Amino acid sequence: MIEKLSQLKKFYKKFKRLPSYSEMLKIFGFSSKNAVFKVIKSLIDEGFIKKENKKLAPTSKFFALPFLGQIKAGFPILAEEDRNYLTLDEYMIEDPNSTFLLKVSGDSLSGIGIFDGDIVIIERKKEATPGTIVLAQIDKEWTLKILKKDKKQQIVYLEAANPKYPPLIPRQELQIFGVVKAVIRKLN
Numbered sequence: 001m002i003e004k005l006s007q008l009k010k011f012y013k014k015f016k017r018l019p020s021y022s023e024m025l026k027i028f029g030f031s032s033k034n035a036v037f038k039v040i041k042s043l044i045d046e047g048f049i050k051k052e053n054k055k056l057a058p059t060s061k062f063f064a065l066p067f068l069g070q071i072k073a074g075f076p077i078l079a080e081e082d083r084n085y086l087t088l089d090e091y092m093i094e095d096p097n098s099t100f101l102l103k104v105s106g107d108s109l110s111g112i113g114i115f116d117g118d119i120v121i122i123e124r125k126k127e128a129t130p131g132t133i134v135l136a137q138i139d140k141e142w143t144l145k146i147l148k149k150d151k152k153q154q155i156v157y158l159e160a161a162n163p164k165y166p167p168l169i170p171r172q173e174l175q176i177f178g179v180v181k182a183v184i185r186k187l188n
Contacts, residue, residue, distance in 0.1 A: 004028060004039050005048055009062070018049065018056045060087050092182040098124040099181070102135070102144070109133070109144065111161030118185045120144065122178040133180035134158070139172050147176070 007027050011019045019027055024036045040056065043049045047061045064085035093099045104118045114120065114133070128134045130149040135142070138158060145158035145168060158168040 001039070001042055001046070005043065005062075008043075008049075012058060012062075018058060060089065061085055063087055064090075092121055093123075094181070095123060100124075100178075101184075104144065108160035108162050108165045109146075111163075112146070114144075114161070114180075114183050115185065118183050120180045121182040121184070123181050124178045126176055128176050128179050130156075134176050135178040135180070137173075137175045137177060138168050138170050139174075143168070144180070 008018060008024075011023070011027060021033055021036050021040075024039070025031070025033065028036065028039065030036055040049070044051065047059055049056050049062055050059050051057070064087040067084045067086040089096065100122055102120050102122055104114055104116060104120055107116055109115075112133070120133075122135050128147050130147055132147050133144065134147045135144055136147070136158060137143075143158065145160055147156065148159045148167070149156050155169065156174060157170065158174070160167075
């Protein structure tokens with residue numbers, strides 16, 4: 001079944017739709033539509049696809065990646081394989097209606113592992129606790145920095161995670177528009 005699902009995903013990636021039953025005959029190398037119906041029923045039962053207005057449509061599980069378990073980053077061990085599926089949306093995004101992506105430009109957060117070209121997942125929020133990485137507007141300028149609070153002077157300011165950048169203390173106003181929930185980096 002995994003191979004059939006993989007073939008459907010390849011088709012979907014290329015054509016942005018699921019194939020028709022007759023196209024599936026060719027894709028799967030079947031000679032009868034009954035065999036295609038059995039595969040479709042199984043994929044519907046497992047939650048990978050659904051019928052919507054008499055047409056097949058992918059579910060969020062269709063786009064999920066196999067979650068194979070844990071792997072130690074220390075000494076080698078035998079990796080155990082589960083057959084669970086996980087979408088990155090389910091894992092990283094709590095509230096899709098208030099979440100968006102931004103591409104990072106600059107190196108002011110390199111000290112905490114956020115680099116130029118990374119994608120950050122931002123959840124819209126007007127408030128954040130000190131130590132949180134925030135999307136903020138400070139004196140009409142937008143930035144991504146760490147929210148800090150000076151307890152003695154009772155001022156809230158923004159701090160970089162790179163020593164070559166000074167703290168940003170608002171002259172007029174500091175508004176929080178969101179908090180960073182995750183960082184995505186594509187390697188190679």
